[in-house]
Amino acid sequence: MKPKKRTTIYDIAEKLNLTASSVSRALNNSSNVNEDTKKLILKTAAEMNYKRNVLASNLRKGESKTIGVVVPRINQNFFSNVIAGIEEMTYAKNFNLIICQSNESHEKEIKCVNALINQHVDCIIISVAAEGNDYTHLKNVIDHGIQLIQFDRVVEDIDTLKIINDNELATLEAITHLITEGYKRIALLEGPQNLDIFKQRKTGYLKALAQHNLPIVEELIIENAWTKELGAEATRKLLSLPEPPDAIFASTSDFSALGVLEVATSMNFKVPGELGILGYANEPFTELTSPSITTIDQFTHHMGKTIATLYFQETQTKDTTIVPRTISIKPKLIIRASTSKSQVI
Structure with missing residues (x-):
């Protein structure tokens, strides 16, 4: 069914044999229009199902x-x-x-x-x-x-x-928490470094290691592991190392952390006993996984x-x-x- 044509001020003006400017002034409640004429225009507009073009009206006002x-x-x-x-x-x-x-x-x-x-x-x-x-x-x-x-x-x-968000400070606190819990060989799943948020999270990670005299191990830093699938792929690589990490920080997202958890479970790593997992963003599912996932809430x-x-x-x-x-x-x-x-x- 073809939609009905939208009623315009010109349609109302034609029906009442008035000018479009008179109709426009009446619809905008101008005092320059006779009250009886204004009432007639408003009544006709309602009968013709006229809807004001708010966007056009606002644009005429410069917004x-x-x-x-x-x-x-x-x-x-x-x-x-x-x-x-x-x-x-x-x-x-x-x-x-x-x-x-x-x-x-x-x-x-x-x-x-x-x-x-x-x-x-x-x-x-x-x-x-x-x-x-x-x-x-x-x-x-x-x-x-x-x-x-x-x-x-x-x-x-x-x-x-x-x-x-203060990504650097949040990451510094997160890695410090892992270290306080006894984790020493902490892997980082990082996002694209052309984006400042991921550069800042990496800086926080490196600062935390330095503050606690832990070495930076390049094989524990995996680039662009920022989806569930890429997080899983990175985890398989990390957990297959001769000396695997004892914690993985998915700095990119909780989806990446979910990929870490699924692979760790399939490879029979006990979480958190053998492997700590930490995500970023506080997605709703992080409370529901087993175990629930430590994460960072960004408000x-x-x-x-x-x-x-x-x-x-x-x-x-x-x-x-x-x-x-x-x-x-x-x-x-x-x-x-x-x-x-x-x-x-």
């Missing part, structure tokens, strides 16, 4: 009341919770939210950003994909006069408001609310330019059974 969000993956707890936090605040301000995912593809990220620019959004909030090192498309956002806010995965040399919903709140606070001033700066949120280590070696009897 769209729409914010775009670009994330690597919507179905990851971290990003979905950030989006939920943003939405809570934008809904309260009568702003619309458009959500796009890059699927870790640089090419798709560019398409998402360009689509949002073409929709005249007021702001684009982004966590960049793992692929790519050319961020011309982000500079293009700024060139179009659209606010750009980066979170979690950010591009340092683009001056915008950035909301991040994602709070991060989302912080992002939106800062946007609204700063754009309510006369100068609507957001001051480039970095806001850091301290994550929290959530200790569970997978690293509680001292509790094993």
